[in-house]
Amino acid sequence: QSALTQPASVSGSPGQSITISCTGTSSDVGGYNSVSWYQQLPGKAPKLIIFDVTSRPSGISPRFSGSKSANTAFLAISGLQAEDEADYYCNSYTGSSALEGVFGGGTKLTVL
Amino acid sequence: QLQLQEAGPGLVKPSETLSLTCTVSGGSISNNLYYWGWIRQPPGKGLEWIGNIYYSGRTYYNPSLKSRVTISFDTPKNQFSLKLSSVTAADTAVYYCAAPLIWFGEAMKAFESWGQGTMVTVSS
Numbered sequence: 001q002s003a004l005t006q007p008a009s010v011s012g013s014p015g016q017s018i019t020i021s022c023t024g025t026s027s028d029v030g031g032y033n034s035v036s037w038y039q040q041l042p043g044k045a046p047k048l049i050i051f052d053v054t055s056r057p058s059g060i061s062p063r064f065s066g067s068k069s070a071n072t073a074f075l076a077i078s079g080l081q082a083e084d085e086a087d088y089y090c091n092s093y094t095g096s097s098a099l100e101g102v103f104g105g106g107t108k109l110t111v112l
Numbered sequence: 113q114l115q116l117q118e119a120g121p122g123l124v125k126p127s128e129t130l131s132l133t134c135t136v137s138g139g140s141i142s143n144n145l146y147y148w149g150w151i152r153q154p155p156g157k158g159l160e161w162i163g164n165i166y167y168s169g170r171t172y173y174n175p176s177l178k179s180r181v182t183i184s185f186d187t188p189k190n191q192f193s194l195k196l197s198s199v200t201a202a203d204t205a206v207y208y209c210a211a212p213l214i215w216f217g218e219a220m221k222a223f224e225s226w227g228q229g230t231m232v233t234v235s236s
Binding site for chain 1: 149172227229
């Protein structure tokens, strides 16, 4: 089980849109629609922002959206705001029963 | 809304066993809708999934930790616990317990409820 691959950092100016990628294999990201994304502010617990590739939990801004193509998942954030500056992690499930979790290495988003 | 709270020693000696508990409030740990998870984060590094336990008691562990990890229930206390044996400095991390998002009556493969995390340092 290897960690999913994310870019170490991305940046954008307020109002712009950015995309963060999360690359796995056909045994995890590509094999199941169980990709989730988390936002983590410094010193805080992660917060779920996307589940099942494209769905948003209640209360999450529609500025956050998810998608997937083959073995890569994407998190898009539109209309960047200063409060979006955080670490973002993707997660998928893997294993023969698809009940073993695996996280990406995390991406630091800087709002310029 | 579930609330989770981790507890345990903040300092563990190398080669010993790390033991943490997660107390759940706002819901029953015996609820067959849920599964319960442990995740850790070394200082300055990313998240690492440790394992999940289902209401049946069935557990799934990170293969890289499987030989050293045990997750179990303490149902009367509405808690679940993590034990990690033979610890080294590489096990120094913030440890989180978590519970899944329930969406239209089904537990999703995504953690919505998290504890605040507890820092465990492995050092002599």
